[in-house]
Amino acid sequence: MxxxxxxxxxxxxxxxxxxxxxxxxxxxxxxxxxxxxxxxxxxxxxxxxxxxxxxxxxxxxGFASSVPHCDRCHDLVHSSRGTSIDHPSIENIADSVAESPHKRNHVYHVLDAADFPMSLIPSIHSYLSLAKPRSQNRRSQHQYTVRPTMSFIITRSDLLAPTKEKVDSLMPYFREVLRKALGRSGEGMRLGNLHLVSSKRGWWTSELKKEIRERGGGNWMIGKFNVGKSNLFEGLFPKGSGGQTSLHNELPLQEAAEERRIIPDFLPESQLLPPPQVEVPYPTLPLVSSLPGTTASPIRIPFGNNKGELIDMPGLERGNLEWYIQPEHKLDLVMTSRPTVKQHKLKPGQSLLLGGGVVRITPVLGEANRDMVVLAYPFVPLEAHVTSTDKAIGTQQQERESGIASILAADIGSHFQSAGVFSLETDVTKHHASAVLRSGVPLSRLPFRVYSTDILIQGVGWVELVCQVRRKPREKIFMDPNSLADGEHTELSPGSDLSLPHTAFKPYSPQLQQQSQHPTVEVFTPNGEHVSSRMSMSAWSIWKDGRVLRSRDKPSRQRKPMSGEKAQRKRQAAMRMVATS
Known part of the structure; x- marks a missing residue:
């Protein structure tokens, strides 16, 4: 039997x-x-x-069956370690989008709020052959086209401000910065397709999810690695959007799903997209990891009874700053939450070190700003330290032993070069002198100005630099040494042909040129790369606005200097005795 x-x-x-x-x-x-x-x-x-x-x-x-993990995914999930993939180029991404089986396609260009706009892909409209963006002319007629359209998504916006209302107030600032970053092509763009979202807090993700569900077709998430595409994928995917279907409509769908399950042993080499998955209400979403290059190939997940699909693409190259970091500290470069920001004062002869030498910021002093003091607010997950410039140079180049904790790899001190000189050009006097302005003093009568800029560190964060300067520099009296000889001075009559009218002309000199410029700083990084600048966002003013200062965060009151106090008391006692006698 x-x-x-x-x-x-x-x-x-x-x-x-x-x-x-x-x-x-x-x-x-x-x-x-x-x-x-x-x-x-x-x-x-x-x-x-x-x-x-x-x-x-x-x-x-209604859930997808558990997918077995390979060794690489297992190490990424449980050990936070793994090797990065070879990042594709923008041409490879364009070829994949061109193979889309959908008639309607929409590209979501995902940007990182930590180093915006460094994660922007230049000339992305021309590379992907996208539809012409809308212009600022409100009366312009919309041109219907079958080309893919595009929207900008700035993710991880919870790093910018503590509340959603404060983040929404920054939308005009980000729109202006994005327009400048796009160059000449962005001058006439409307940029109404810009979104500030946070998948961690759920800010504005439900609106985008509804938009994806109603549009259908191919929705492509494109951007550089570690900008938060896979993490945002989970918040934007319309789960359970299939709904209830009748038995008559369900049978063809089941037959089509069974046919798709029969995958050949090999795929043609010319095919760039993987085969579509079987639609389930709650599928297995892409793996999320802080290590760069987690997504190795396009991930296609359908929704809405095959009405459309959301596609997560591998990240493009974003720099190699992690090459110069110790392996156990590579995750320290990723800012996962808003850091505790403190104010640092850079006096003349001092520099700011981030991460023990990963980035060095040194103010450039001239004749007009010898006593310039720069305030630094590092919005980075790295430890900041202020020291003398000589010690900072030796620590960064690994030529001297120091008590500063460093995350730099060994024997890379010779790779540090100047990344350029950056000017503090954004006028932020209204933010930093608000108490004086509230008293009724107009801005035009203030004898000083406050300038600022944001130094961007690729994939890490930004450092806000602020400096107060005189509105009118000190005027120096230039005297011609040839006009004086042994104390003798020859006066010319007003009617003489040799007399010159009094003018404000001064001969050109490097000191005079430095005097007319804004405050400047010089930044040193590995190979002089991985940094940029943008107009100041005044994030420090936004963060401290309405914040209750705790007693432990208040700066300690300085003690009165006691040097000479005992001698002064003796003198005062002697004077009292003389007065009474």
Missing amino acids: DPMSSFNPTQASRPKDLPLVITGKTVKTYLKDARANDVSVDFEKVAALDDTTESQASETS
């Missing part, structure tokens, strides 16, 4: 209120009993039972 014919997994002991499901345990029990009784096993029936188990489990739960 064939034991398979007597095996009936439906007769397994189970509660009556549970649905009839063939589990893997019943199949394993059958195989164990057959092996113990030395009975031949019909593996075709066992495979059929296994397929029935998977189909019943997916139908009853």
Whole structure:
């Protein structure tokens, strides 16, 4: 008697209120009993039972079956370690978008708020052959086209401000910065397709999810690596959007799904996109990791009864700053939450070190700003330290031992070069002198100005630099040494032909040129790369606005200097004795 014919997994002991499901345990029990009784096993029936188990489990739960992880994904999930993939180029991304099976396609260019706009892909409209963006002319007629359209998404906006209202108030600033970063092509753009979202807090993700569900077609998430594409994918994917379908409409969908499950052993080399997945209400979403290059290939997940699909693309190259960091500290470059920002004063002869030498910021002093003091607010996950410029140079170039904790790799001190000189050009006097302005003093009468700029560190964050300067520099009296000889001074009559009218002309000199410029700083990084600048966002003023200062955060009151106090008391006592005698 064939034991398979007597095996009936439906007769397994189970509660009556549970649905009839063939589990893997019943199949394993059958195989164990057959092996113990030395009975031949019909593996075709066992495979059929296994397929029935998977189909019943997916139908009853609505979730995708667990996908086994490879060694690389296992290390990324459980150990936060792994090797990065070879990042594709923008041409490879364009070829993949061109192979889209959908008539309507929309590209979401994902940008990082930590170093915006350094994560912007230049000339992305021309590379991807996108539709012409809308102009600022409100009366311009919309041109209908079959080309893909595009929207900008600035993710991780929770790093900018603590509340959603404060982040929304920054939208005009980001629109202006993006227009400048796009160059000449961005001068006439309307930029109404710019979104500030946060997948961690859920800010403005529901609106985008509704937009994706209603539009359908191909929705492509494109950007550089570690900008938060895979993390945003989970917040934007319309889960459970298939709805209830009739039996007449469900049968063709089931047949099409069964045909898609039969995947050939090899795919043609010319095909860049992977085959589509079987649609389930709650699929397995892409893996999220802080390490760069986690997504190795395009991930296509359909939704809405195959109305459309959301596609997560691999990240493009974003710099190699992690090459110069110790392996155990590479995750320290990723800012996962808003850091605790403190004010640092850079006096003349001092520099700011980030991460023990990863970035060095040194003010450039001239004749007009010898006593210039620069205030630094580092919005980075790295430790900041202020020291003398000589010590900072030796620490960064690894030429001297220092007590400053450093995350730099060994023997890379010779790679540090100047990344350029950056000017503090944004006038932020209204933000930093608000108390004086509230008293009724007009801005035009203030004898000083406050300038600022943001130094961007690629993939890490930004440092806000602020400096107060005189509105009118000190005027120096220039005297011609040739006009004086041994104390003798020859006066020319007003009517003489040799007399010159008094003018404000001064001969050109490097000191005079430096005097007319804004405050400047010089930044030193590995190979002089990975940094840029933008107009100041005044994030420090936004953060401290309305914030209650705790007692432990208040600066300690300085003690009165006691030098000479004892001698002064003796003198005062002697003077009192003389006065009374």
